Amino acid sequence: MVGPPKRALVRGGTNSSNERFPKKGRILALEIRPRRLGFVVFEEPTQLLDWGIRTYGRPENEVSAVVAKKIDILLNLYTPFMIVLQPRRGPTLKTGESIAIVMRTIQVEAEQHSIKFEFVTKPTVRRFFIQYGVATKHQIASLLAEWFEDLSWKLPPKRKPWQSEDHNMPIFDAAATGMTFFDVPRNVEGQVLQSIRNGPFRWPLTGV
Amino acid sequence: MNNYVLGNYLRTHRKRSGLSQRELGLVLGYRDDGVVSRHERSRTTPPLVTAIAYGVVFRVPVADLFPGIRAEVTRMIEVNITAFEENLQQRSGKGRGANETAQKLIWLARRRELS
Numbered sequence: 287m288v289g290p291p292k293r294a295l296v297r298g299g300t301n302s303s304n305e306r307f308p309k310k311g312r313i314l315a316l317e318i319r320p321r322r323l324g325f326v327v328f329e330e331p332t333q334l335l336d337w338g339i340r341t342y343g344r345p346e347n348e349v350s351a352v353v354a355k356k357i358d359i360l361l362n363l364y365t366p367f368m369i370v371l372q373p374r375r376g377p378t379l380k381t382g383e384s385i386a387i388v389m390r391t392i393q394v395e396a397e398q399h400s401i402k403f404e405f406v407t408k409p410t411v412r413r414f415f416i417q418y419g420v421a422t423k424h425q426i427a428s429l430l431a432e433w434f435e436d437l438s439w440k441l442p443p444k445r446k447p448w449q450s451e452d453h454n455m456p457i458f459d460a461a462a463t464g465m466t467f468f469d470v471p472r473n474v475e476g477q478v479l480q481s482i483r484n485g486p487f488r489w490p491l492t493g494v
Numbered sequence: 495m496n497n498y499v500l501g502n503y504l505r506t507h508r509k510r511s512g513l514s515q516r517e518l519g520l521v522l523g524y525r526d527d528g529v530v531s532r533h534e535r536s537r538t539t540p541p542l543v544t545a546i547a548y549g550v551v552f553r554v555p556v557a558d559l560f561p562g563i564r565a566e567v568t569r570m571i572e573v574n575i576t577a578f579e580e581n582l583q584q585r586s587g588k589g590r591g592a593n594e595t596a597q598k599l600i601w602l603a604r605r606r607e608l609s
Contacts, residue, residue: 335506363505363535365498436510 312364314401315464316371317456318388320381323353324456327364331468334436335364337457342388349384353391361399368402370467372411372459406463414466427458430465437461501536501562507552508534522547536562575602 312335317324321343327335342352369392376382396403412421420429424444431441442452508518508530515530522544524530532538533548540548549556557564579602585595 335500335503336509338509364500439512 311368312366313368313370313464313467314360314364314366315460315467316369316392317460317463318371318374318385319451319456320376320384322453322456323356323388324454324458324460325360326457326460326464327360327366328464328468331465334434334461336360337437337440337461339453339456349387350391353388354395357392357395358399361395361401365399366401368404368467369396370404370406370463372408372463373405404467406466411462411466414469415462423455423459426462427455430458430461433465434461499561499565502534502560503554504530504548504559505534507548507554507559511552518551521551539563575605578602 311330313328315326315328322339322341324339326337329335340356342349342356371389371392373389374385376385393403411426415421415426415429418429420426424442427441431438437457440454440457442454445452508515511518513521515534516527519525519527519530522530529538533540533544545556545560548554548559552559579599582595582599582602586592587595
């Protein structure tokens, strides 16, 4: 599905729309930052195929063309059935424009490859991870590093307030978005508690 | 849902190891940086020795590293074997080659049971 982040397309805290999409299959989770993109390709909720960072340069360069080329390579290589990402805004007007161009480019690429596209909001990601007792970005990243051994060596050290974000953090943010999309509940050891085919997942805190 | 079989899992295993394409190429004995990239993107099929070398490097069976090629080869072989079996069944059960034909059909039946 391609289009702007309309309310209807954004996955809320409840899972009333779980049946709309198959919960198993290859997905591409993206995380946009000014000048770079983090990506994770999931084969299924328990297996990663690829992960990394793609840079697209400064806004004055041809951002759209560069992003299109880099996304196109990933889509051709893995042909995911879905692209998921968190809607983002830039800290300044200029970077905001750049990020908007990137999001639009990704949507266009998804449409051209007949791949579904979905936004997962930040509160939804937070709600998904809060049930495992983690809330901050670093805690979420640490939990993901436990779940996916492949990512553990990319886990950045905890950021000090005066430090800027680690280069690899968008990978973990993309992985968090992907896991939220799958809605797969796990126990504290990271084992999948419930088959994704066994119906919609219920939130343990609310019972919704 | 579009979830086709990947051509290979070379990139996934390489990423897990932390090796760069150049480093993996050097381990395999290639000086050209682009060889591993072409194999990962399924632009070219690695020769048998290189395919086995990938399996040795990652400690993974070669067939598991190249599921796309395996699927394609399996499909092709099954089509050929089915045609061959049909041909055998049309042969006469008498005469000089009857025992050989029977043995081949028994082997084909056992093979089918194993799959």
